[in-house]
Amino acid sequence: MTVPRLVVVTDHTQTSRPLPDVVAAAVTAGARAVLLRDKDLPLPERRALAGELRTRLDPVGGLLIWGGATGAPEGTAVHLSATDAFPAERPPLVGRSCHSAAELARAAAEGCDWVFLSPVFPTSSKPGYGPALGLDGLAALVPGAPPVLALGGVRPEDVPGCLAAGAHGVAVMGAVMRDPTVVGAHLAALGVPAGAPRT
Template sequence: MSLPRLLVLTDRTQCAGPLVQAVATAVDCGARAVVLREKDLPEDARRELGDQLRAVLDPVGGLLIHGGLAGGSGSEAVHLSGSDPFPAVRPRLVGRSCHSADELARAGEEGCDLVTISPVFATSSKPGYGPALGLDGLARLLPGAPRAFALGGIRPEDVPGCLGAGAYGVAVMGAVMRDPRTMRGYVSALRDLPAGEATYPT
């Protein structure tokens, strides 16, 4: 399964308007992979929201990843929290949120296809997981990890540093949820790397 270098994580509480519209704008600006979180929603409502997001992503060949096991039942792609058990029936793509070396080791042993590592920088979107790793801390965690996406306070200007530390890509939530047009900055940052290192699109 193709995996872009840029993940967008949803959080409707940070959107100025409807979540589907925010994601549609982000897709128009270059987003090609979205992790549907919204774990507080009833299963039926979350499934309906997933169908709406897939309708936005399918025309551009985008990827919808369901956050957690419940919302991802029958999905080809899921992203697990640190405490979620590994699915009994393996989807085609499995990711896991990680915050420590032990969690990364577990994800590797499970055969996860990707991980998010956070928080790289201070962020109000994911409190309670500090202190921030910084680029040096990120680099120390990455050797041997599955394809890793740096998450937490990532700005477009941070993209080269995160990839230079060894991350496969970057994941963003708050900035894009608050203003989906900022997606253009992340896409440009991935395209504007030195010749031979540009990583967008993949």
């Protein structure tokens, strides 16, 4: 199992055009893993949207990740919130959002394949989770955790610091939803060639 170095997290409320078009542009820019979050949408609409995103990702060997514990199409990777119960039947890949040492320990005990750790930097997209961890906070929490993807206000210029702090990679939402071409700069900072497999 290969954990992505970059995950694009969707939020249709931050886009100025249809979400499938934004994801298509992000894929063109090199994205190969997309987390369909958008939990405010009705389940049938989310499932239809997942099908549309697969048409963008499948041709390039990309990975679609379903946000949440329920309703995931069969055989789809899943990303759980900090409070979601672990599925009784394990999906092929499972990630979890974490904000503390206790949540990271839980994810490790569950055998999660990766975790998002946030917020690393101040961001309006992740309110209510306390102050930003900063690079020192990130570095303090990484040991013993599953592969960590830093989330929360991570700009391309922040990526080297996140990697030096021990992060496996990064997850990006708002910046990519507003301008999907920024994916290329994040990948360059990660040292991943645009269009490379999801490594």
